[in-house]
Amino acid sequence: MKNKLLTFMLALLATAVAATAQVKVTGVVSDDTGYGVIGASVMEKGTRNGAVTDLDGNYEITVSPGATLVFSSIGYATQEIVVGNQRVINVLLKLDTELLDEAVVVGYGTMKRSDLSGASVSMKEEDLKGSIITNLDQSLQGRAAGVSAVSTSGAPGSSSSIRVRGQATVNAGAEPLYVIDGVIVQGGGSSGWDFGLSGLGNGKISTISPLATINPADIVSMEILKDASATAIYGAQGANGVVLITTKHGKSGEAKFTYDGMFAVSRQMSRIDMMNLREFAEYYNDLVAQGLTSANAYYADPSILGKGTNWQDEVFRTAIQHSHQISAQGGTDKVQYYVSGSYMNQEGTIIGSNFNRFSFRTNLDAQLKEWFKLGINATYAETKDDIKLADGQEGVIFYSLSTLPDIPVYDIDGNYSTTVREGYTSANPVALAMLDENLLKRRKLTGNVYAELTPIKHLVWRSEVGFDVSGSEATGYKPMVNLGGWQRGSNSMTSQRNSSTYWSVKNFLTYSNTFGKHSFSAMVGQEAWESRWSYMRANNTDLPSDEIHNISLATGTPSVSSGFGSSAMASFFTRETYNFDNRYLFTYTFRYDGSSNFGPDNRWAGFHSFAGSWRFTNEKFFAGARHVLNNGKLRVGWGQTGNANIGSGAWESGMTKVPTGLGDSQRPANIANTGIHWEKQRQTNIGLDLSFLDSRINLTMDVYRKISSDMLMEMTLPSYMGTQGNGAGRLNAPKGNYGTIENKGLEITLDTHPVLKKNFSWNSNFQISFNRNKLLALDGTANAQLVGYGQWSDIVSVTEIGESLYNFYGYKVVGVYKDFEDIMNSPKAEKFPEDGVFNRNTTVWPGDLKFEDVNKDGVINENDRTNIGSPLPKFTFGWTNTFTFGNVDLSIFINGSYGNKVLNYNLMGQGYNGLVHMNSTWTNQHVMIQDRARLEVIDPNKTYTQGNWYEDVTNVRVANSGTMVPRPSFEDPNDNDRLSTRYIEDGSYIRLKNVTVGYTFPKRLLQKIKIDNIRLYANLQNLYTLTRYKGYDPEVGASTQDSSGLTFGVDNGRYPSPMTCSFGLSFTF
């Protein structure tokens, strides 16, 4: 004891002596931009002596002479400087652009980025910041190589169709798996119909995003796992890629509050070029002149008519959006918290549509014992959608195009006006949008509770319980309508309540350790989840008035339907990694999954993956080249994943209730396929990561090939098998494992930092993705192709074995028949009169479309249909440039797509609905028809006792013979309206997607008012699009109307994405 005391005293003395010899060092720590680095740490090496830089990067420290100072700050490379005789040491910290050792979230754990062998892309908070995002999935567009994100609709709250590395499956769900803080997001891809909003049409593909309930401001990062070696740990759920989302967690320290506010204005900038009243009148009079319709005094003199109603202007509006979020975070060493609350309200650009969301989040982490950590993440959200039937042939958009310009919006009494032309009711599009109500309210509580135990060193056991409890209330209300020609004598109401409960339990043990140059980790785990759902739906008519929307007031016959069910999955998995000297890395994963979607014999399947990488820049022989190539890694991976997204019940044959006039009936809902099993996917990936010149230039390239086999889908059968037509009447074909698809691709990301100066920096990120797919086989079926449908059962796409998916299928237009001679000298039209008697109403006629005789058999018939274009792009790209000038930052994001075709279904329509059909005088037409084949008389002196020159086939010719638009004909004997190249347009585009200008207030000023940070920004979205497409927006994803899921790029009254201008404010104190 005495000895100890003595030693202590001596030591104290020694220190005191040393102190007298100490020196004071001052200086400025700055970075590449020339600004001082705030809060950088300056430590005397080997001691606890240290200081922190102030706002301008100044520091002051007293050290022993000859000491070594260690300068460090997060995000910068650490520097050490020996204190010699200098008393002022200014340090320039270099940005640690390599970021090689940041932790990256992978399935069931985190890894260092440098240890990754699979292909994945990260999106950080900064990437999401500033762009207006209602839904998370929207932010993926053009940002990550290999990820295509196309919004299915411009409606607020609608979803994007996301494809990771191309379309890997056609019928089962093709959207990636979303995992938020370890909890799998439920309900991917729901249609309004699923919620009971039958007023939204029969579309199958989601327009209602499951991610709409998540507040993007709570997100700290997103990790998109692309190749199978990365996704295989999700096994059966990983076939379409996995998006791992991490929310913000607190950091120890005093509470920090952040307010984020945003105000935005959106407007649909483009208009489809429909005829105005004067143009329509001219067209009408031309029809009269050819004896196609009777004269109408109203149109007689176009010069006295105005432009009439522009219905597009009437249904689109300038929409306001605003959002506010307040969050607080902080904590102690042991407990950290993050809490936030947000409110967002977004008007749609179509009158009457609206979306709003409240959300709250709490993330808590607590280190309860040295070996025991506990945490909870929970979020509650409430959303309300006011949805309009925008899409499809009965949607507001289509009606706004087809309704005649001679009808005013309101009549003289201020009521909506409508019209009926020959029985065809053009519902006033404004009334249509404003009268019917489709409300969807959703509530969702999701989150997880986890415990992390460290029983012995290097071994971590994490146990997690996840939950997702959600409910929705959907109300469809159709009021009484009494608008002249449009009457609805009784109102009706549908009310549906859905509820679902999901829970998951998972446990995984991870052991990791390092022995010399060898480090390895091993993880084994288990996961099980169950999802239960139920709905109750009531429908009734004849409420006493339209004021109170309560279905119990209805006096009609109520009909009630309900359903319930569940699905479950159980899994076991493992992952082993091995790292030798940071040069060679290997990963193996295996997952064994069981799903309740399949019958007893086919429930389980195992999925393996291997990956290896070689960081060749760490080899000794490479040392000399490191000043040029500072990091280089070659990655090779192979893996299996699966897909079970076919819904439950395909392995058995369920019965559906059908009411009939003879009483209730039960019909088999489908043909059972007891052998239905997993869809399997194998993917090989080779990647190369290169960083040049101190990571000023970073290049990542990946090539991949993935084969999806045993593809889950409904068998496509010819109509004589009874499988076509309305859903309730037809026999539903069996679902099974029928196809094999190959996707091959190349992804390149080039990330550069061309300028890093004191007052100016420039960062650029360019990514480009090429993907080719091919239908390899349709096993187990007699089919040689897949067919996809338009609105109902009209085939619009055919995929032959050996071809890429979704090719549009129809006739090729080569021109119009110029005259009688041309008809006689061309391949025989379908309605060529064998008896030589031509009739303009029943046979082919000059001015009809001349289709290509593809099979060269001399006649035009259904065998001449062929591939008329692919909706899939040859490549897509995105380019982000970020500039910083002092406190001002500017970010410009351009994206685009090349080589894809769009089927402009609005032009084609169905029956009387087409916008270029010229087969009635009830609907407005596109200005394109002004170039219609104009018939003129050849010999004006020929006299007729019966009929007129335009009924004499030998005496008419087309004046504008180069046109590709046919003559008007109400009977259309030549079927000019059928699907042909007439409706196929180039969908390539380059879009100035996003421009953000921000200003961050100087910290020096803010310090005085105790505010950490204030940033103001302005953002312009969808500013300009360069395209030849004639519709609203060339960005058309999966069809929202097709029930087969086998079409792509069909623009059927799609709600277009607007241009949005927003202003935001963010401050932290």
Next chain:
Amino acid sequence: MKRILTIIALAFVVVLGTTSCEDFLNRPAEDSYTTAQFYLNDTQLEQGVNYLYNVAWYDNIRFFIYGSEKMCGNVWQDRDAYMTLTVNGTDGDLKNMAYSYWAENAQCNTVIHNILASTGDVSPEVRNRCIGEALAWKAMTYFFLVRTFGDVPIIHDNTEVIKEASYNEVYKVEKADVYEYAIMTLEKAMELLPKNPYIGKLNRIDYYAAEALMAKIYLTKAGVTGSLSQEDLNKAKQYALDVIQNSGRTLTPKYSDIFRMTAAQYQQTGECLFTWHWQAADKNAWTTQNSIQCDVGMNGFSEEGDLWGGWKGPSVDLQDLFGVSALDDPTTRVNTDDRRQATMMMFGDQYDYFWTDCGGFDFYRFLYDDNYYPGGLSGNASSKEFTSLSGAVYCKHLFGDKADHVAAFGYPSGYMYNGLPTHILRLADIYLVYAEACMLTGDASGALEYVNKVRERAHAAPLTSVTVQEIWKERRRELALEGDNWYDLVRRSYYDVDGCIADLKAQRRSGWDGLDKVYKNFVMDNGSYVGPGAHSWDVSEVTYRGNQELSDVKASMFIMPFPTEDVVMNPNVGSTSAPIHVDVRETYSYDF
């Protein structure tokens, strides 16, 4: 130590929780039957076939109610490919019609398959009856198919075809063989169906309904080779006579009652043999309902507003056949036949069974009186214009307004839902089938007797002599707008296509110009409704257009183009591919 123990305890819980994986994953449907759980008792068997009477037929109704009616000259519409007999294989109504037939065939095959597989405690009578009903519907489906498209594929058992994966290799079968297949199917149905209409089941198909169809099939098939087969005609006669004499069914006394909503009216005497039984109680079950009124009724005819049919109507030619004209002064118009007013509405017509809440329907006031409307509305929703240029509008297939529907069923119509049944084979048709078969086999007196029975019910003057042309005319008068008259032409075109072409060319298929002005003038004065006689009847300015008469009819037009979409998958069904001959009795059988 404590730490380790806690962890072991937790691990134990976790392991226990995951032991029974198979139970956890076994989740058959909980909220509905599966086929294995159904068809287990008599009630379920009957429920299992009920839907063959409605859903699958829905897609066919537009072709049924105006596609084929326009072609045969019963209905007028301006500018329409059905009017010119030039419908293309991509036409929407045409495709839906084909989908409907094929769906019904597939559903019949599936039901039969499922009932045969039933292991439940079911009585043989009910089992046989239900299979019999499905077979009868199947025969009806093929009867529609072969008359519409001529040569068509035969899908005998969908499940088998799917199992064998032979669905893309099927061929069109020659129409004579398809007739034989329908007959063979019906023979089996007749073997299984009960003879006497069982109590309360009059709305279902029984032996005599199947036999009636058999008679009609034989009559149609008789000419398929190009000349009339006396043997087939004799069979038609024999089957028809058996139905007429032994079924216990007679004609409904009042013609218009056949087209009313309740069985108490339309089925008083069992006249209706094959009927689509729609429902309207559940407005959430699309395609289970009748929505024909929407397609054929005039705007404003019901307060539901779901009507748009006023721009087409029964043709001038059909009016000629009934001896009436749109130019007749309605106050003095003479109806020689009850069927005229029950088939079509003409200016001035009054109906006691429509708009019962308004004391009956007055066509004058409906058209032009602002203060005339059924309950609930604030104004007359008609277009205030007589819009059907043929001078008539549909009456058959109309049920009336909401109050009429409530009176019949106890609940309202609306949203394109009504419960009016649609009859597709009636006893009167069989009387005329018998008459035609008699006539074609030289028995003019037998023919006259039954033509006159049909006329007698309609209060039309009896004929003193009859020709086969007169029987065809009678068929149009009796069955107009019931989706059948086009097939009279098809039947005849087998052996007398030139006659059919000549008849079609002779039809008056165009509309009138100027009717609305005359009608309005007759009941209105100074812009307000006064009633008939407001001004004198003056049709001097009305002109017949004459622009839709058929000048170009070809033999090929009596066969509709087979929808072209399936050619993508199976080139054997293309428009130019040849049918094959199949010995159907060798190839297919119903051995149960």
